[in-house]
Amino acid sequence: MNVLEIKEAVNAEILTKKGNLDVQYQYAFASDLMSDVLAYASDETLLITGLNNPQVIRTAEMMDISAILFVRGKKPSKETIELADENNMTVIATDYIMFKACGLLYENGMRGLE
Amino acid sequence: MVMDSLIKRYSYTITRNDFVTAGKSSSDIKGNLKAIGIDAKTIRKIAIISYEAEMNIVIHSMGGKLHCDIYEEKIVIVCEDEGPGIPDIDKAMTEGFSTAPENVRELGFGAGMGLPNIKRYSDEFKISSSDNGTIIVVTVLI
Numbered sequence: 001m002n003v004l005e006i007k008e009a010v011n012a013e014i015l016t017k018k019g020n021l022d023v024q025y026q027y028a029f030a031s032d033l034m035s036d037v038l039a040y041a042s043d044e045t046l047l048i049t050g051l052n053n054p055q056v057i058r059t060a061e062m063m064d065i066s067a068i069l070f071v072r073g074k075k076p077s078k079e080t081i082e083l084a085d086e087n088n089m090t091v092i093a094t095d096y097i098m099f100k101a102c103g104l105l106y107e108n109g110m111r112g113l114e
Numbered sequence: 115m116v117m118d119s120l121i122k123r124y125s126y127t128i129t130r131n132d133f134v135t136a137g138k139s140s141s142d143i144k145g146n147l148k149a150i151g152i153d154a155k156t157i158r159k160i161a162i163i164s165y166e167a168e169m170n171i172v173i174h175s176m177g178g179k180l181h182c183d184i185y186e187e188k189i190v191i192v193c194e195d196e197g198p199g200i201p202d203i204d205k206a207m208t209e210g211f212s213t214a215p216e217n218v219r220e221l222g223f224g225a226g227m228g229l230p231n232i233k234r235y236s237d238e239f240k241i242s243s244s245d246n247g248t249i250i251v252v253t254v255l256i
Contacts, residue, residue, distance in 0.1 A: 034221070034222035034223055035227035035231060038231050043158075055222060058137030059137075059165070061144070062165045
């Protein structure tokens with residue numbers, strides 16, 4: 001799925017300006033624990049999280065993750081969005097809870113990392 | 115055996131409890147490694163190691179230094195803090211064991227995965243600790 005398809009599937013809003021909207025994401029990793037992201041995620045993965053502090057962007061940066069979906073209506077701060085734009089990441093946000101967002105994305109062909 | 119001599123050292127001062135700029139040093143290290151043409155897989159390993167080490171200094175220590183040493187055939191992350199030290203290293207190396215306070219857990223850290231993650235991505239991992247501080251030396255072969 002590309003970012004626009006993800007946005008459509010979970011009724012989300014794109015908050016960044018600079019991310020590449022053409023990247024295809026086949027896999028997602030959902031977690032509120034950043035150390036688990038660092039342990040298990042990989043690049044070309046959509047990160048789904050309910051945390052919305054700048055450390056989420058830093059964590060994604062270290063993993064070369066280029067798209068983050070914030071769930072549960074979390075609106076990241078201006079600084080967090082700016083940091084994402086600096087790193088050419090796409091940040092999108094949905095009001096859906098994590099379980100619902102994951103379910104809808106799975107229905108659309110997104111899979112979990114093995 | 116040929117001695118592998120140090121080509122370049124990048125050094126950073128890390129401040130305790132500074133959660134706003136935490137991660138900046140690791141981001142800088144990542145950029146530097148990219149600029150000198152290190153491969154993406156090695157860069158990611160180093161980035162994870164230095165980021166976990168940097169967060170450890172911010173969360174658990176009185177402050178410290180983070181160094182990234184470039185050699186011909188390896189990259190070494192050296193992390194030295196000013197204490198208070200780790201009382202039981204074996205426990206600290208256990209996945210899930212954490213002494214992080216609640217405000218740190220709210221940021222998504224403090225799940226007891228820091229040191230195990232550092233070790234997981236390293237080719238060589240050394241740690242020593244006393245009241246005066248903790249030193250971690252982590253090697254990744256290029």
